[in-house]
Each structure stands twice: as structure tokens, then as C-alpha cells.
Amino acid sequence: MANLKELKGRIASVKSTQKITKAKQMVAAAKLRKAQAAAEAARPYAQRLEGVVASLASKVGASDNAPRLLASTGKADTHLLLVANGDKGLSGAFNANIVKAAILKARTLIAEGKTVKFYLVGRKGRAVIARTFPGAIVGQFDTTAVRTPGYDEARAIAKDVTDRFFAGEFDVATLFYSHFRSALAQVPTEQQLIPVSVPESAVPATGAAVEYEPDEETILADLLPRNLTVQIFKALLENQASEQGASMTAMDNATRNAGDLINRLTIQYNRSRQAAITTELVEIISGAEAL
Amino acid sequence: MLHFELVTPERLVRSEEVHMVVVPGSEGDFGVLEGHAPIMSTIRDGNIELYKTGATTPELIRVEGGFAEVNERGLTVLAERAE
Numbered sequence: 254m255a256n257l258k259e260l261k262g263r264i265a266s267v268k269s270t271q272k273i274t275k276a277k278q279m280v281a282a283a284k285l286r287k288a289q290a291a292a293e294a295a296r297p298y299a300q301r302l303e304g305v306v307a308s309l310a311s312k313v314g315a316s317d318n319a320p321r322l323l324a325s326t327g328k329a330d331t332h333l334l335l336v337a338n339g340d341k342g343l344s345g346a347f348n349a350n351i352v353k354a355a356i357l358k359a360r361t362l363i364a365e366g367k368t369v370k371f372y373l374v375g376r377k378g379r380a381v382i383a384r385t386f387p388g389a390i391v392g393q394f395d396t397t398a399v400r401t402p403g404y405d406e407a408r409a410i411a412k413d414v415t416d417r418f419f420a421g422e423f424d425v426a427t428l429f430y431s432h433f434r435s436a437l438a439q440v441p442t443e444q445q446l447i448p449v450s451v452p453e454s455a456v457p458a459t460g461a462a463v464e465y466e467p468d469e470e471t472i473l474a475d476l477l478p479r480n481l482t483v484q485i486f487k488a489l490l491e492n493q494a495s496e497q498g499a500s501m502t503a504m505d506n507a508t509r510n511a512g513d514l515i516n517r518l519t520i521q522y523n524r525s526r527q528a529a530i531t532t533e534l535v536e537i538i539s540g541a542e543a544l
Numbered sequence: 545m546l547h548f549e550l551v552t553p554e555r556l557v558r559s560e561e562v563h564m565v566v567v568p569g570s571e572g573d574f575g576v577l578e579g580h581a582p583i584m585s586t587i588r589d590g591n592i593e594l595y596k597t598g599a600t601t602p603e604l605i606r607v608e609g610g611f612a613e614v615n616e617r618g619l620t621v622l623a624e625r626a627e
Contacts, residue, residue, distance in 0.1 A: 294555040301551060301620055305584070305613060404553050404624075463615075466571050466585035472611065475586050479610075479624070486553055 257529065260522040264515060271511035277343055278504035285436060285497035288401075292433060292490040299487045306449065306480050308463075309473050320470070322415070322477040323449050331368040333391075333423035334359060335414065335446065336382070337430040337488050338375035339496045340397050345503030347431060347439065347496050348377040354441040355429045356385055370423060374402075374410060374489075391422065401493060407486035415478055418447055430488035431495035437502060439495035444488070446481055546578045547618030550592070550605065552626050558605075565619055566593035566602070567612045576612075576619045586611045592621065 310323055336355045338348045355378075359369045371382055373393040383390055394410050396402045414426060426447040432440045444450075465472055545561040566575045568590030574583075587610055593602035610623035 291554075295553055297556045298551045298553045298622060301613075301622060305611075305622070309584075407553075463582040463584055466569055466583065472584060472586055476611070483553055 257522065257525055260518060260525065264518045264522065267511050267514050267518065271508055271515070274504045274507040274511060278501055278508060281344075281497045281500040281504060285494065285501055288490070288494040288497050289433070291401075292487075292494045295487055295490050299483050302476075302480055302483055306473075306476055309469055309476065310449065312469055320474050320477055322418070322447055322481070323473065328424045329367070331370065331423040331425075332362050333370050333372055333414070333417070333426040333447075335372045335374065335410075335426060335428040335485075336378060337428065337485075337492050338373065338377040339492065340376040341496075342377065343504065344496050344500035345506075347499035348375075350439070350441045351429050351431055352378040352381050354443060356382070358427065358429075358443060359386060359389075372414065372417075375492075392417070402489045404482070404486050407489055408482045410485050411478060411482040414446070415481065428485065428488055430492045431499075433491045433494040433498060436498040439499055442491075444484065446484060449477060449480065546576060546580075548594070549618065549620045550607070550626055551620065551622050552624065557626050562594055563597050564595040565621075566595075567619070567621065568592065568607070569612065576614055580614045580619070582616070583614045584611065587621070587623070 334355050336351060338351055342348070355371075359371075362369050369386065369389055371386065371390045373379055373382065373390060375394075375396050379390070379393065392413065394406070394413065396406060399406060417423065418426065425445065428444045428446050430442055430444075432442040434440055545563065546565065548558060548560060548562045548565050549556070550558040564575055564577050566573055567585070568588050569585040570588045571585070574585070587607065589608045591604040591606055593604060595602050606627045607621065607623035608625040610621065612619065612621045614620075
């Protein structure tokens with residue numbers, strides 16, 4: 254049985270851990286509000302852009318001179334998986350869930366005989382993917398230098414990815430990120446970036462003939478890279494909100510666990526103390542009786 | 545009145561009813577009044593002129609990169625940057 258001094262030390266150490274998790278929880282709660290607001294503010298642009306791309310794509314999509322970002326290379330042999338992670342831990346299973354979804358997808362693709370390449374955003378998850386698929390990581394984007402990845406970072410990532418696409422490094426690109434549903438629920442999500450997948454519901458039903466300045470193809474060629482950037486930007490924002498949400502929940506749990514542990518240790522400490530006192534009393538009394 | 549929306553990736557900058565908007569299109573400026581025919585145009589870096597009523601001096605909003613769309617709901621300008 255642990256002696257009193259040891260128990261005291263353990264209680265103190267759990268208490269200081271609890272202070273850290275508590276602080277981290279409150280920081281995450283404050284950051285979550287900001288990240289959530291940013292994610293919501295970015296939605297109108299992404300939605301409207303999607304609507305415009307959808308209506309243009311339905312017009313141009315069938316023709317032969319459709320941009321390659323829309324029509325793809327005609328093959329689907331090499332897949333690029335864009336995995337967007339955070340830079341920091343202490344956020345529960347947030348990073349692990351995204352990586353797990355990406356690895357699962359990669360396994361299915363490999364089983365179908367496709368080549369899989371990875372492009373990583375953020376510091377986390379790199380080690381796991383490098384170990385599971387050695388040599389499959391073709392690029393990564395470092396976000397450790399910036400506090401909150403914004404539109405400029407999204408643009409840099411999109412440019413890097415499109416450059417690789419036009420260099421013929423891959424045929425299909427899929428983005429993995431965590432969709433922010435609420436502070437308690439973050440859903441790992443995959444989204445096909447290249448070729449652009451157009452949801453049927455996004456096509457607005459307009460009967461009027463629209464005039465284009467310049468022509469449809471030129472607008473679309475200008476629009477598609479921009480759409481790619483916006484989709485990545487949206488994913489980065491969703492990820493930030495998700496990370497803070499996951500962090501808040503995880504730290505809340507940790508704080509509560511630390512509290513339980515402290516209670517248990519305190520009871521054990523008190524019991525040991527009483528046992529020690531009782532033993533001493535018994536010794537004194539039996540000593541006195543012996544006289 | 546014309547319903548005018550200016551949106552950037554970061555946020556919805558403007559959403560209001562105005563008299564007229566002059567948009568710096570890539571092939572020339574064009575003014576949009578209520579009931580304008582549907583058009584979609586890329587825009588060049590420049591100023592959007594916003595006329596709240598018919599007889600005021602325009603408010604200038606600097607925009608960079610993007611495009612403008614006019615449909616039956618009004619005018620939407622999607623810009624990469626706006627002030």
C-alpha cells in the first residue's frame with residue numbers, strides 16, 4: 254500500500270494536470286466561438302459560387318473544350334488524397350478520425366488497383382500515413398507558421414494542387430476534413446475536388462437566357478481554380494471549428510476524470526492516515542497494558 | 545429597387561436594396577438597374593459605384609478579382625477582396 258507521502262504527491266500532480274486541462278478547455282471554448290463565426294460567415298460565398306459553377310458546368314460540361322478541371326483527364330488511375338489536419342494535439346480523436354477516413358479510402362483505392370498519393374495540410378497525421386503507406390506522401394503544406402489558416406493559405410494550397418494536376422501527377426483529387434456539426438459532433442468528410450463534382454440540387458432552374466461576358470468557357474476557366482480555393486478555404490475553416498470543438502469536449506472529459514481521480518486518491522489518503530493513527534494507538538495502549 | 549449583394553470568401557459584405565450599381569466588368573463597366581437582363585461577367589480590379597437613390601453621389605467600394613451575376617433575384621458580386 255502506498256504511503257502517505259506518495260499519495261500526497263500523486264494528488265498534487267493530478268491537481269496540476271487538472272488545472273492544465275481546465276485552462277485548455279476554456280481556451281478552446283473561447284476560440285470555438287470565433288472559429289464557428291468564421292465558418293458561418295464563409296458559407297454564403299461558397300454556396301453562391303457553387304450555384305454559379307453548377308449552372309455554368311451544366312451548359313459547358315458536355316462540350317469537348319470543357320476545362321480539364323471540370324472534365325478531368327479521362328482516367329482515374331492516380332488518386333491524390335488531400336488530408337487537412339490540425340497542428341496541435343490535445344483535441345481528442347479529431348486528427349485521428351480524419352486520418353482514419355483517409356487511410357480507409359486509400360486502402361479501398363489500392364484494392365481496386367489504383368495508385369494513391371497523399372498531400373498533407375497541417376503537422377498532425379504525417380507520421381501515421383508515412384508509416385502505413387511509405388513513400389506515398391508527395392507534398393505537404395506547413396501551417397505551423399500561421400495562427401489561423403486563411404484565404405491566402407487556401408490559395409497557396411489550391412495553386413500547388415492545380416500545378417500538380419496540370420503536370421499530370423494525378424487524375425482525381427479528394428479532400429479530407431472534419432465537418433463541423435456541433436461542439437459535440439464533428440464528422441470526418443471526404444469531398445471530391447478534381448474533377449469538380451456538381452450536385453444536382455445546386456443547379457438553379459432559370460428559364461431566362463443569360464448573357465456571358467466574356468464567353469462561358471473563359472468564365473469557367475477563371476472560376477474553377479477559384480472554386481477549388483474556396484472549397485479548400487471552407488474545409489480549413491470547418492477544420493478549425495471542429496478542432497476547437499473536439500478539444501473542448503476532450504478537455505472537459507479530462508478535467509472531470511481528474512476530479513474523480515482526486516476524490517478517489519483523497520479517500521485512500523484519509524483511510525491510510527486513519528489506519529496509521531489506529532495502529533499507533535493500539536501500540537500505545539498495548540504498551541501501557543504490558544506495564 | 546435592386547437587390548445588391550457583395551460577398552467575399554470571408555463574409556457577406558453587403559446585402560441591401562439600392563437604386564443602381566455600376567460594376568467594373570472585364571470587358572467594360574456596366575450599370576445595373578432593377579429588372580436588368582440576366583448576365584454573368586468577370587470583373588477587373590476596380591471600384592463598384594453604388595447609387596443608393598437616383599440623385600446621390602455614388603459610394604465607391606474597391607473590389608479585386610471575381611465576377612458579377614445578375615438574375616431575377618438581383619445583382620450578386622463575388623469578389624476575392626472588398627473594402
